[in-house]
Amino acid sequence: MAEHKILTEFEGIKDSRSLKTYLKHGGYQALAKAFQKKPEEIVALVKESGLRGRGGAGFPTGLKWSFIPAHIKERYLLCNNDEGEPGTFKDRYILELSPHMLIEGMIISAFAIGAHKAYIYTRCEFYEEIKWMNEAIDEAYKAGYLGKNILGSGFDFDLDHYIGAGAYICGEETGLISSLEGKKGQPKVKPPFPAVAGYLGKPTIVNNTETLAVVPWIVNHGASAYKAIGTEKSAGTKLFCISGPVKKPGVYEVPLGYPLKDFIEKEAGGLRDGVELKGVIPGGLSAPVLLPEEVEKVTLDYESMASFKSMLGSGAIIVIPKTQCMVELLKVTLDFYHHESCGQCTPCREGTGWLANIMKTVMQAKAKEDCYDKMYEVASHMEGRTICALSDAAAMPTKAIITKFKSELLNYLRRG
């Protein structure tokens, strides 16, 4: 799929992270173009392009930007580079290839929404990426792309890099804001939404790294060029990161709407020899698992995934081989959410613990056969009832595994 290299343009290019290389390939030209426009024209452009947030929820980016109340002038842009969704390793790839693409995207986006200060929020485990990002920020400051009066436009903009301690919940946008404010990483009750009252109570836009990094391309090539890629409702390309027993696990850029089966076979080189497919988790651990027959039919876009009651999520494709015990998979899944729930909402705090606890009794052969029905019911009452979607993220895969692999789960109990 070499035809659309938007985010992966710098793949295979030597010294791809340096400003020199970036400039050689037309870097920061979109910024100059953007400064010729009015901020609201850029918002309109991004709206027209059909770009949807790549952090998981797929919310239309331009629309989000337009929610900022006009009368409040102090605004912030935050780049969500926390990449906490298990299975996901695509944002770090952008930093590995071209951190300047993200910086340019952030300057343009900040200009569009009228923010003069932005933060990139990165988890501390990304040791190399943090270094690369910091080097790029330094270069950009020295070259005058950051700081006062950028490119003589009169636009001032400061960019800081904030390193989180590595909590899944700090990837949720309001959890991220709390953390950035120096508080415990806990999501905030909405409304107010961040676009109205976010970081320090001021209008704040939180976007995923990938979302922001694609903005320069859209400015350079126009909204319709972007919209022409992908499907009608899912425009553009997206990075997908595939893990599991495939021949070439890794990050690949494909247009949205690309068939999952082709992705596994053509991009990732197919399953390793002798491996049989049991299922695929298509959008990070929170996405409901798909069975092989569903994998045959589904395409990589928001709508198709929804029609199979799963989701595109972060674009993390986890391939599950026949040999994988689903009880163990469910157990580690629930241990993760139990560990990561921030604990403020009762259904999530108690539900994640309860589900993990039931799985413990399953593993200890202490559970009764109706335990999975109980889990299903508990999970059902955790969905759509909480401040953030972590509770749903725990409930959805649980329900899918119980529904789709019930007999295997029951056999596990009977085997003792």
Added chain:
Amino acid sequence: MGTVETKEEVTFKLNGIDVTVPKGTTVMAAAKREKVAIPHFCWHPGLSVAGVCRFCMVKVKGRPKLEISCNLEATPGMEVDTVSDEVKDSHKWALEFHLANHPLDCPICDQAGECGLQKYYMSVGKYNSQMTEEKVLKPKALDVGDKLVLDTERCILCSRCVRFENEVTKTGGLGIFDRGDRAIIGTYGDEKITHNYQENLVDICPVGAFTSKEFRFKQRVWFLKEKSSICPGCSTGCAVSIHAKPEMETYFRVKPRYDKKVNGHWMCDKGREILSGLDKKERLENSYLQDQDEFSTCERPDMINHLNSLLSRFRGKKISLLVSAQYTNEEYERLFSFFVEKMGVRSIFQWRSKEEKLNDFDGILLRGDRNPNTRGLLDALRKFHILKEVENEFEACLTSSSDLIFAFSPLLSSSFSSFEEDLARLSKLKSCVCLFTTSYQARDYIGFNSLIPLVSFPEKTGHYTNYKGEKRELEGAYPSFIHEGFDVCELVNELDSNIKASLRA
């Protein structure tokens, strides 16, 4: 909070009935006003919205998901349902989640009988718990403040206490530590909560996580009677209710009542100490007459006769009143109309504590003027044209060379720092001094002519006027267990009618 008051109004439907509220009102606040019960734990009208318990779910017609009503602004035409099966099911499950790790300590928990978990189990729960797995154990009976004991296992993490510390006292003494079902409420490190508003944490905690050291294990709450009163602790005059067990002749605790203009939802810990002065063993139970340097008790009619004969004996001599600002408006009215208008008394002195810093204010509720009715006393004095001229009226009274002094002592000697010293000096006067008091201590000062026991504030009716002129009622709901105690107004009525009779005779 949750309600922003504006002139603009919105009308929405609550369970099919039109409800009109000020714009900005939340569905929760509107429902509370309409007496539609929406179960809730974390919402408190005096604190910011946390939206964490997820109990208060309602359904808005046309919207896919249930929503919490405490953070849902009522908008025109909105149709809200709080009673459908879907909503009820959400309430039942929210409760089940709250109880999942709850230790069910009810038999040994002070909160039993007034616990949110118990209450809601009866109203929205009544399920068979599905939780058969092991529960999370957490530390219990922690000493976290001089008035407080904390049981972190009973805590449902509603964060009310944390918000109280952040928003009301602004002391930030509490936090929620760790995450998920390991989350635990506590103070920072070894720190303790030391401010004067600790017991409010016990009040707002919807479960038995915070309990009061003072009240702990003393009484089952369902045996207590609860009557409205006004705290006499300072010139703020917080609305309170007093919880007592009349058959035990014991007052057990004081809780704040909501009064928007006076104390909002809170009261201070000093205000809870008023109970110590109401304790039977602190109080003067009988009338005493001095007889050859000794006090001996007498019956009520004897005391009335005694006072009458004093009044006749001292007619035409200098009679003075010494009053503290701890009596009701009605008592001042009755006292002055009798003594000033009938008996021609012109010298009325205010009995004030020496060390009181009248203008002090802690920024929340407690005022330096530790009298509930300074304003009422001043109003009454003005009405009867009694001029207040001197700074230290107590000293002035001592040097006034009055022949007969009727001294109405402070009813709360505990908040009156110079009380004992004042008694000592009063009792040494040459004048004939009749002391009207609730304090047992008075018996130690032998120089008084007579000691007249009074009923105290929860036992009498009347009004106080607080520092900013808000007049509030004492409902006088409890029969005094000081059986020989006098009510000032009734006593003066008797003296008055006796005087009339003697004039007629």
